[in-house]
Amino acid sequence: MGDKAHTHPGAAGRATAADHPASVRNVVLVGHAGSGKTTLVEALALTAGALNRAGRVEDGGCVSDYDEMEHRQQRSVQLSLVPVEWDGIKINILDTPGYADFVGELRAGLRAADAALFVVSASDGVDGSTRMVWDECAAVGMPRAIVITHLEAARADFEEMTRICADAFGGDDPDAVLPLYLPLRGPQAPDGHAPVTGLIGLLTRKLFDYSSGEREESEPGEEQVPLIDEARSMLIEGIISESEDETLMERYLGGEQVDVKTLIEDLERAVARGVFFPVLAAAPAAEGARQGLGTVELLELITRGFPTPLERAAPLVTTPDGTPRELRMCDPDESLAAEVVKTSSDPYVGRISLVRVFSGTLRADQTVHVSGHGLADRGHEDHDVDERIGALSTPFGKQQRPVSHVIAGDLACVAKLSRAETGDTLSAKDDPLLMAPWEMPDPLLPLAIQAHSKPDEDKLSQGLARLVAEDPTMRLEHNQDTHQVVLWCLGEAHADVALERLRSRYGVQVDVVPHRVSLRETFGDKAAGRGRHVKQSGGHGQYAVCEIDVEPLPGGSGIEFVDKVVGGAVPRQFIPSVEKGVRAQAAKGVAAGHPLIDVRVTLRDGKAHSVDSSDAAFQTAGALALREAAAAARIHLLEPVAEVNVLIGDDYVGAVMSDLSGRRGKVLGTEQTSGGRTLIRAEVPEIEIGRYAVDLRSLSHGTARFGRRYARHEPMPPQIAERLREEPRTAS
Secondary structure (H helix, E strand, O other): OOOOOOOOHHHHHHOOOOOHHEEEEEEEOOOOOOOHHHHHHHHHHHHHHOEEEEEEOOOOOOOOOOHHHHHHHHOOOOEEEEEEOOOOOEEEEEEEOOOOHHHHHHHHHHHHOOOEEEEEEOOOOOOOOHHHHHHHHOOOOOOEEEEEOOOOOOOOHHHHHHHHHHHHHHHHHHEEEEEEEEEEEEEOOOOOOOOOEEEEEOOOOOOEEEOOOOOOOEOOHHHHHHHHHHHHHHHHHHHHHHOOOHHHHHHHHOOOOHHHHHHHHHHHHHHOOOOOEEEEOOOOOOOOOOOOOOOOHHEEEEEEHOOOOOOOOOEEOOOOOOOOOOOOOOOOOOOOEEEEEEEEOOOEEEEEEEEEEEEOOOEEEOOOEEEOOHHHOOOOOEEEEEEEEOOOEEEEEEEEEEEEEEOOEEEEEEOOOOOOOOEEEEEEEEEHHHHHOOOOOOOOEEEEEEOOHHHHHHHHHHHHHHHHHHHHOOOOEEOOOOEEEEEEOOHHHHHHHOOOOOOOOOOOOOOEOOOOOOOOOEEOOEEEEEEEEEEEEOOOEEEEEEEEEEHHHHHHHOOEEEEOOOOOOHHHHHHHHHHHHHHHHHHHHHOOOOOEEOOEEEEEEEEOOOOOEEEEEEEEHHHHHHHHHOOOOOOOEEEEEEEEEEEEHHHHHHHHHHHHHHHHEEEEEEEOOOEEEEEEEEEEEEHHHHOHHHHHOOOOOOOEEEEEEEEEEEEEHHHHHEEEEEOOOOHO
16 A cells, blocks of 8 residues: 555546446445544545535535535534445445434445445544444454654644554554654744644655655665655554465575565555554645545545455345345346445435445345334334335535446445335345344433424324334334323434424424423222212213222332222122222322332222112222322332443543432442443432433443433332422423
8 A cells, every 4th residue: 555656537537337246345434523524534535536625515416505514513513425436446435423313324335335434633542432342343354554743733742642542442452553644744844843744655665745745655764764764564464464465474584585565465455354454644735736645545445445345244134024135246247135234314305325336236126025113112113014225326525426227345325215224224125135234322301392383283193103213223202101102312412303303304393391200109008988979960960989909019010900809899890890990099199190110909889779770870989099099008108220331441430320329329239240340230210310321321421321210109208209299290
């Protein structure tokens, strides 16, 4: 790499459709917010000839500064695709958000890509969330490389940042994380800072100077040779240690000179296998320049070192009924198997689906089968329908370039798939398939909303349906207990974007209201009640009397109804009526308006009238009897308790456990896991963890993960229960 001369490819850089899987590279950019991913994408597109100047789409006219700013803001919170061409290879660059709230977009990018480029800012370093994504990629063997940005910062130190990356990403083998190039610095400024003007190729011993705006190659000076040789020796040993030729290290240590061509070939194979992780550097082009620093080297790495789609294992595939299927990977002539990795809405075009084709060929106007996707608990319906493919296109900025077909290994946009959602599988109509879904984080931040006005109420349901269709990390809940509409999100930024999309895309204005948890009531001791419903109003009256005993039961028992009437005091046909009235009143609550649970209600006596007794009368009497019993008893307010599992770095264990205790949590145990992390298991009242997704992220600097599931309801402390009874119902 770095041994070829390149010229500006001009219009050839604007990629459309690939003709063979071997001519495709799918790479996802990963890094924290502010690391420079989007700027790097633009720099790569400029160098590849897809842009005529930084941030402007060629042949698309000069977009306004406002439109460009708006477009960049949208890209900062969602997955975007920028296809370019370099040396006859189509590169699909997937730019992912750096904000933790949009990890669903990141996971979609990882699913669609075959390799990952980790973008690390020289001024900010490596954050905890980026390390976690690196571990995810390592778990599935995804090839990775590292690019260091922001070298123009006053305190930027490429060598030090390379060491930090080796410590953070190298694991047991830090020598697998080594630079391919060293920065070439220009004259020192008065403030002592020497700007980076180019790169020094360690394998080729060449200088690549970008100071003129074009990449110019030259030989190193004598003063640079010792620095090059030291770093070069480390790089060669790192490459050879991962070589498939087991004799190469022995020959090298014996003094044999390994030729550059062999080293580059071994380097490319090691990168493609995901066992060697080169470090590069990049910077955007200066005003008027056509190539950004390091962009040619990055494009070379992507096209020559990253794997083709042919080298990626196929996702697990079954028929819609669950029968396993063998899928020959990435064959354009095989049966169609494609996946919707992202769904978005355009105000002019409608729904647009970004699709990765894993097998077969997707064609415009083709009828396909849509299968998916097991997310009914998040408000998504399962799909098993046929749909007609609309127009196919490849995106670039705000443009869509039409294509007639998309082969295995490539990505493209499909217009107007009305039923398909993110995660769904597209397959042949006569051979339906279903791909195993990728892991999606569970949204754990509740956002209770209500329509702002009557017109908004009419549009709310459709707007919410479209919103969750686009984003599988969002869960829609219609809570039957609290009668609230709740959007479960990943964090505050995720929630803010959801509200803005409802307003701007779907014209729905909503109000955020306090989220209520589902409380319950139960009896604290035994009590008796008498329900008497007697009315005379001419003609048939109403007459029903019943006497009940109520006693508390263990948690999880529900409502138990027992008939102990003797002598026919309550006729047999009206006993179910009493039970119906009791259960109806229990559902409404007997003290604070929350459902009553875990009690046994025993009907022991009553009275009836031969003419005026009826089903309705005994239902009313049963409800009255339960209310009277409640008035004479201690009623406990029950709150839901969740089982919480927190995976946290060892450095934060004490702080997290202290925080859980402050939330009335009970720590059940801890367990050491790999990578210097600890799993904490606890039980915490749900009313205390409404914002835990936000608070834990702050407490752990974004490095923790947690899950929760309902365990049971248990009595709330009297002082908290009393406070809730005194507050308006919305606070419960």
